[in-house]
Amino acid sequence: MKILLVDGTVFGTKTGAVLRQVEQYIQEYDRSLQLEILYFSKLKHQILDGSPLNEDMQMMIQKIEDADGYIFATPIYQASIPGVLKNALDMISPKALRYKPASIVATGGTYQHHLVVENQFKPILDYFRCLVTPNYVYTHSSHFDKNDEIIDEDIQNRLRELARVFVQYCKLSQTLPKQPVDNH
Numbered sequence: 001m002k003i004l005l006v007d008g009t010v011f012g013t014k015t016g017a018v019l020r021q022v023e024q025y026i027q028e029y030d031r032s033l034q035l036e037i038l039y040f041s042k043l044k045h046q047i048l049d050g051s052p053l054n055e056d057m058q059m060m061i062q063k064i065e066d067a068d069g070y071i072f073a074t075p076i077y078q079a080s081i082p083g084v085l086k087n088a089l090d091m092i093s094p095k096a097l098r099y100k101p102a103s104i105v106a107t108g109g110t111y112q113h114h115l116v117v118e119n120q121f122k123p124i125l126d127y128f129r130c131l132v133t134p135n136y137v138y139t140h141s142s143h144f145d146k147n148d149e150i151i152d153e154d155i156q157n158r159l160r161e162l163a164r165v166f167v168q169y170c171k172l173s174q175t176l177p178k179q180p181v182d183n184h
């Protein structure tokens with residue numbers, strides 16, 4: 001299975017650091033999964049306004065639609081997910097993520113915004129009918145040292161557990177035909 005790890009940040013480095021840690025834990029649980037990180041900071045983003053899409057956006061759509069599972073990593077912007085991440089998801093066919101496993105990790109500057117994942121990001125992935133794991137991990141600046149190493153043991157344990165459950169959801173996904181049986 002091809003697993004795409006999406007780093008939804010366009011400025012900083014913490015979100016990518018969490019994603020690379022999850023990548024390592026997933027590999028420890030299942031070496032057969034093909035893992036690839038897609039860094040949004042490396043793409044020339046384009047607003048979805050009806051104009052023809054540039055090469056980076058076409059490549060991004062292809063990678064997302066072709067993947068068999070996802071780890072989505074997002075910073076919190078203005079008490080929500082970044083516009084660039086929502087904009088990217090708006091470009092994806094609503095049927096392309098159906099019954100594919102997905103986990104969410106997030107980084108924020110305040111402790112108060114952890115429910116952004118629960119209340120705003122999860123419903124979008126539910127709309128796509130992803131198999132969203134019940135585990136998600138919210139990290140805060142205090143969980144990192146100055147080199148963006150994750151120094152909080154509880155966060156490490158929760159990321160490891162997220163990886164463990166995600167790998168099981170990958171197995172579940174393989175048993176489910178992806179062809180829609182309805183028009184919705």
Ligand SMILES: Cc1cc2nc3c(=O)[nH]c(=O)nc-3n(C[C@H](O)[C@H](O)[C@H](O)COP(=O)(O)O)c2cc1C
Binds near residue numbers: 076080108
């Ligand atoms: C435009 C912008 C808006 C932000 N808004 C919030 C916010 O509403 N709540 C919050 O907890 N952190 C907010 N932050 C802080 C980031 O979520 C936090 O610094 C995060 O770790 C950034 O991840 P990164 O290092 O991967 O870019 C904001 C940062 C930026 C740049």
